[in-house]
Amino acid sequence: MTMEASLLEQLLASAERAQGRGSRYVARIRLKGDPGYAGLGFDAREALHAQMRIAERRGAVTLTWSRFGGEDRRLDAVVLADIEALASVLGRRSLSGAVRVASDAFAPWVERVPALASVLAAWKAAKRVRGHGPEKHADFVDAARVVAHMQSRIEDAVVRAVSIDLFGDSKRIEEIVPLLDALTAESIAAAASHWEDVLANLGLRKAPSPFLLAGRGRVHLIESGWRDLAYEYLAVSPTQVDGFEGMIEWVLLVENLTTFDLCAKARPDREGGLVLYTAGMPSPSWRRACEAVLSGLGEHIPVYHWGDIDVGGFRIAASVARAIYPRTLRPWLMDSRSLRDIARTSPASLTERRKMARSAGRAGWPVLAEHLASPASVLLEQEAVPVCFPAVALPS
Structure with missing residues (x-):
């Protein structure tokens, strides 16, 4: 980029920042005493002056010249005259012009995706x-x-199949995950979420995921009626679940499939329990199915969550806690202090400790959050911990 183009770009950027603040500040670039400008040779300086005069003739800027130097006098300052004209000189739209174009493009979508207004x-x-x-x-x-497409669905969908349907490109949705995150987060300024969380919250999966139940009771399916839970587990479509009944003493939500399978084999039915597999970050259809199951149980029935002791595990726990609110979610085997002697752990970095603590706080576990934030906090995979149900003492 030439020096003259760089100067005009700087002037436009300064003007747009002032415009964004609602300031009446008149943007200007001072060249008097500028070492870069002072160091230009005669030909380069004349070329810069020529381009600035063109911008002035087009109404974009006003030039302030030195009172001394005769025909070789120096340029003291370049002052903004018209922001739209300056953008035109640079061959592009001004910020306000670009926002107007974006606003027109957003108009058909802003009612269904209100976060677009915040973006504008x-x-x-x-x-x-x-x-x-x-x-x-x-x-x-x-x-x-x-976002609008997934709002109209009640079933989870395979992300690449939806991407082909909407864009003719199987990877397009994965390319715009940060923007999907911005449009679905609590605010557009919220910290970035993990890509799997973003997709799961929309109901998008890498592959179809059934709703898995193990233990005691029976589930009601919209099309098939009541079905008893079977050993080792029952797998159904989450969109079919609309009720549950059974003499349950506790519910355990499990993050990982391997651990769920081990739980199912351990006969939770004999312990008066019900185990549900969250499939990692719960999707909208999973949340609806879980709500249908819990609605068939008394409010006094405790609900526990068991996941990895790491950033992702506590992030999932916080999402599950939101999904079952106003019920209280209790941590199960999520405190490494009681597990150090039975499973291998690894140190947690300061960033990991802070993220885990923040998510634990959101899950409603302030005491555990305090420990997670401390230097004693460690990481532990769920699969490394022996299966143990809430009705039974911790393994020794």
């Missing part, structure tokens, strides 16, 4: 969203299409 507000304030400005509005439109 951020852009008007000269802020970027997930690293993108209004020049990337088409990518946000694609993300809004995905």
Whole structure:
């Protein structure tokens, strides 16, 4: 980029920042005393002056010249005259112009995806969203299409199949996950979520995932009626679950499939329990199925969650806690202090400790969160811990 183009870009950026703040500041670039400008040779300086005069004739800037130097006088400052004209000189839209184009593109989607309005507000304030400005509005439109499409579904879907249906490209949805995150998070300024969490919250999966139940009781399916739980477990479509009944003493939600399988083999039915597999981060259809199951149980029945003792495990726990609210979710085998002698652990970094503690707090576990934030906090995979049900003492 030439020096003259760089100066005009700096001037436009300064003007757009002021515009975003609602400031009346008149943007200017001071060249008097600037070492880069002072060091230009005669020909280079004349070329810069020529380009600045063109910008001035087009109404983009006003030039302030030195009173001394005769025909070889120096340029003291370049002052903004018209932001739209300056953007035109640079061959692109101004920020306000780009936001207007984005607003028009968002119009068909903003009612169903309200976060788009927040994206526009951020852009008007000269802020970027997930690293993108209004020049990337088409990518946000694609993300809004995905969000709106999944809002209309009650079943989970395979992400690449949906991507082909919507865009003719099996990987398009995976390319715009950060934008999907922005449009579905509590706010567009929220910390980025893990890509699996973003997709799961929308009901998008890498592969279909059934709703798995093991233990005592029977589940009601919309099309098939009542079905007794079978040994080792029963697998059904989550969209078919609309009721449950049984003499249950506790419910255990399990994050990982390997551990769920071991739990099922350990006969939770004989311990008065019900074990559900969350399939990692729970999807909307899983949350609806879980709600249907829990609605058939008394509010006094405790609900436990067992997952990995790591950032992802506690993030999933926080999501599960939100899914079953106003019931209380209790941690099960999620405190490494009681497991150090029976399973191998690894140290947790400061960043990991902070993230785990934050998620544990969101799950409603403040005491555990305090421990997770401490230097004594460690990481532990769920599969390394022997199966133990809530009605039984911890393994020794």
